Amino acid sequence: MRQEPVELPTTAYALLGLLTFGDDLTGYELKQRADNTLRFYWTSPAMSQVYSELTRLTGHGLVAARDDQSAPVRRSRRYRITPAGRQSLESWLRTESNEFPSLKHPVALRLLLGHLVDPARMRALLEKYLVALAVRRLELAAVRTSLGEDSDPAYDGYRYPRMVADWGLDYYESERAMVAALIDRLDG
Amino acid sequence: MRQEPVELPTTAYALLGLLTFGDDLTGYELKQRADNTLRFYWTSPAMSQVYSELTRLTGHGLVAARDDQSAPVRRSRRYRITPAGRQSLESWLRTESNEFPSLKHPVALRLLLGHLVDPARMRALLEKYLVALAVRRLELAAVRTSLGEDSDPAYDGYRYPRMVADWGLDYYESERAMVAALIDRLDG
DNA sequence: GGCCTCTATTCCTGTTAGGAACAGTACACT
């Protein structure tokens, strides 16, 4: 009775991955972790999807649920990754992939259609985006801070999350610079 | 009988926008145009979605179809944006939006889980991404070339598409630099 | 006690992605 590799969508592996940091989470907590980490590189799945993925992963034996005893009245399940789940995730990580990042950039889309509106409005749109970008950058900076530093052995498990967070921060900075240049170009 | 503003998904407006460059397209051609332009900033909609959006837009009177006479035997429809469609699109462009770009970055996701695999494999993943990035950049560069230059009055209608394409090229370049730095960091 | 926020889960609807299926056209090769 051989274990079939079971193809899953990327989001399933992403959630599985969030369960490899040493703790068991409820669906609600898993969604929070996704909002804190995943959100910056992979759209954080909807609540409904977190729960349906957990159900599916449970069905495949990749995560296991236990009823939370600390809240006996309340129906609440806490999920942990199983050895089979870890194996499946590692095998997914080892497989070659040609996946390329996919972007939905509403600001770029609107700019593409700039010939249909007043230039002043286009400028305002970009200015507003700059503000949103700064906010987002601050949010990620807070996450980055919580991940510690390479020099601190206590945070050794977060080496890769740190790299990704730094990548994200650089991205936001370069995006800021590019948008600022676009505003100048609109004016000129 | 007042025209209701009819809320549509962003993809519908994106497709509508691709019909504002002065020509009528079949669903197939519209998909091609999306692959040439939209793809770099907004995931190019699936064939099936292009057709279903065209059906819906027709229902709302925002585009109009005519049977292609040049191919009488073949069932083939050619779509053009209607005045109502143009108005709806312009009104959408004028409305404030808080939409933020959403990214699905499989490479960042895999890097986040780097603690589960061999560092050499992680490095290989990033190298491979660098190559894919270079290919994509070349594709966009070809599109950019076809959009002409600001100094040439013949290409005046493409001013905004040019800005977006240049933005994209800068993005690919900065992404390349960031990934190269990540590879160094992995090695160090 | 009333109110509000947070935790926790489920359900429903609409949007989006992806590919298979189908069919006609154009052109090159043999």
Added chain:
DNA sequence: AGTGTACTGTTCCTAACAGGAATAGAGGCC
């Protein structure tokens, strides 16, 4: 003249994904 293959064009089906409403207990505040 036939054959194959690539391209144009459209439709259908399924699964993935997003978003929000509904439900409900828990804890704190005033």
